[in-house]
Amino acid sequence: MIEVKGSVIDKQTRCVHYHSERDVIAIKFYCCQTYFPCVHCHEEHGCGKHAVWPKERFYERAVLCGVCQTELTIEQYMTGDYHCPHCNAAFNPGCQLHAHYYFEV
Structure with missing residues (x-):
């Protein structure tokens, strides 16, 4: 299981926010390569060096489905499905x- x-308040990545x-879902933050449920969780418990994923790296797996633990690429997630x-x-x-908190838009 991915940390x-x-x-976080449950196994499906929900948080207090x-x-x-x-x-x-949880998002792997570009700056620290660590999964957090939201930008607020990263602000409270993260690296302190917020940076968004650049468009040229949207092929990387950085979105975690909290239900099945599948890592999605940013492109897969951003399809709007x-x-x-x-x-x-x-x-x-x-x-x-809130995409602008995580990804270059």
């Missing part, structure tokens, strides 16, 4: 509103 750091039924391609778990479409 997810931060204020985002914990709806669909909040089941809002589902895991492996287990079909529904992702929160609202997360796309």
Whole structure:
């Protein structure tokens, strides 16, 4: 199982900040190469050197499905399908509103 750091409250990567039924992803932060459920968890428990993933590295696996533990590439995640391609778990479409915290847009 991949370690997810931060204020995690369950095995599906929900945290104290985002914990709806669909909040089941974690993102590997570019700056520290560590998975956190959200930008707030990274601010509280992370490396202190926030950096976003550059577009030329969107082929890398940096999004974790908390339901099946499949690592997705940023490209896979950014398709806007809002589902895991492996287990079909529904992702929160609202997360796309925060993409700029994680990925170059």
